[in-house]
Amino acid sequence: MSHSPQDVHKKALGKKGERLVADYLKKRGCKILKRNFRTPFGEADIIAAQGEEILFVEVKTRTSDTFGTPREAVGKDKQRRYYKIAQFYGALVKEEPNARFDVAEVDGEGNIQYVENAF
Numbered sequence: 307m308s309h310s311p312q313d314v315h316k317k318a319l320g321k322k323g324e325r326l327v328a329d330y331l332k333k334r335g336c337k338i339l340k341r342n343f344r345t346p347f348g349e350a351d352i353i354a355a356q357g358e359e360i361l362f363v364e365v366k367t368r369t370s371d372t373f374g375t376p377r378e379a380v381g382k383d384k385q386r387r388y389y390k391i392a393q394f395y396g397a398l399v400k401e402e403p404n405a406r407f408d409v410a411e412v413d414g415e416g417n418i419q420y421v422e423n424a425f
Contacts (some may be wrong), residue, residue, distance in 0.1 A: 323367025323412035324351055330410070330418050336361065340395075347390035352410075360395070360403035362388050364424075369414035380409050385425045 328338050331354050339360070340353040352363040364380050385407070392405040409424035 319367050319369070320365070322416075323410075324365045326412055326416055326418060327363065327365045327410040327420075328352055328354075330420065331356075331361070331363070343391070343395065345391050345394040347394060348384075348387040350388065350391045350395075353395060356406075358404050359406045360392075361406050361408050362392050362395075363408045363410055364388065365410045365412065367412040375411065380424065388425075 324341065328341065331338065331352065334356070336354040336356045338352065338354050340350065343350040343353050350362050351365040352361070354361040354363065364384065366379050368375075388407055392403055392407075396402045406423060407425050409421045411419040411421070413419075
């Protein structure tokens with residue numbers, strides 16, 4: 307299966323953004339529990355623990371706002387998927403998580419805007 311250069315670039319950009327956000331969270335005392343956590347409902351970019359809360363973090367990396375801000379890309383469908391992912395995670399660890407849903411926006415320069423309780 308061949309991938310276009312644009313697809314490869316977007317995937318690499320996304321991975322870089324996820325690495326930056328994971329480092330950002332670690333510096334703020336979070337423990338990274340899972341990265342790219344795949345479920346039947348979709349994938350959570352990062353799952354982290356901060357105190358008693360389990361953070362489900364959607365990372366959006368963009369080089370421009372031409373197609374809207376990264377936060378705007380997390381619509382109702384994506385939010386519903388994240389709620390289901392949190393339930394799936396809770397079933398896996400046999401404990402209902404005290405879940406928080408955050409969005410991390412990473413721009414082309416590597417700057418992070420982190421939104422707690424984004425939805």
